[in-house]
Amino acid sequence: MISSDIWLPAALLAGLFQAWRTALQQRLRSQLSVSGAGFVRYVYGAPIAxxxxxxxMYVEGLLVSALPPSFLALSMAGGLAQVLATALLIMGFDGRGFVAGTAFSKTEALQAAIFSFLVLDERLSPIAWVGVLIGVTGVLSLALGGAKQSNVFASLGKRGALYGILAGSLFALTGVLVKHATELLPGxxxxxxxxxxxTxxxxxxxxxxxxxxxxRDPATLRKVVKTWRSSSLVGVLAAVGSACWFTGFATAPVALVRIVxxxxxxxxLAFAHFVLRERLRSHEVIGLLLVGLAVILALTGSRP
Known part of the structure; x- marks a missing residue:
């Protein structure tokens, strides 16, 4: 159920900030390990959050009441799932490049629809389900690099694909756990x-x-401090982007937020083309069109 229209701009902004942050994390890989590149989003993002x-809370005149133990448990589980998902996503960059690593993880929209139905009993309209499937087709078109149908299964068996799919599963689980946690708070x-x-x-x-x-790796901690100029920006974008994601989850079905x-x-793709100098290919254009259609169908299906 959609409780506020704020979910739509929140989801769109979440996509923007996440793409920006992920691009910067990819560039940090030349200075930090996989674990370090993931850690900067939390250590520098937590104070911003x-x-x-x-x-x-000050502007709205609200107070934070006592946090239920069940809320804390779900928050910890969701946080751990996101840590592992981020590490897998960054590792996936080495498999088939920046765009493909992100695209494989975007199967999370389909996985989120399944998880949220099983755990939260959130139901999508038939049109929204069509949007989910078209969206997954679009991101797989990006991820598989224009591979022929006969090579699809072989492509899916590569390391980058597996890391991306597993990251998508954990990101989908994160959304479900966060949604459930917000429902436990009073107010x-x-x-x-x-x-x-x-926070x-x-x-x-x-x-x-x-x-x-x-x-296990104290040297990485020292590098995280030394790279504070670039790392702190990742933290800012992570906090702002996650605030948008969490707001979306709190006001609309998890799967719908993930689709948009x-x-x-x-x-x-814009970051990859203009910042990382990666070429835009025909299968990427097709994928973009499919993703756009998926978002339109999802929005159509969300209307009462």
């Missing part, structure tokens, strides 16, 4: 619930990932 939450302001959940999740992520790095959020692929 806390500041946004405090500012919103009726969905944006406040989203921001409180975001809680990012604090857990910083603690969990930071503890692992401190024990597939416009990230459009922004990703």
């Amino acid at each position: 806390a500041a946004m939450t405090a500012l919103y 009726t302001d969905p944006v406040a619930a989203a921001l409180v959940t975001l 809680t999740v990012m604090v857990f992520q910083t603690a969990m990932h930071g503890a692992w790095l401190m024990a 959020g597939q416009v990230e692929v459009v922004f990703t």
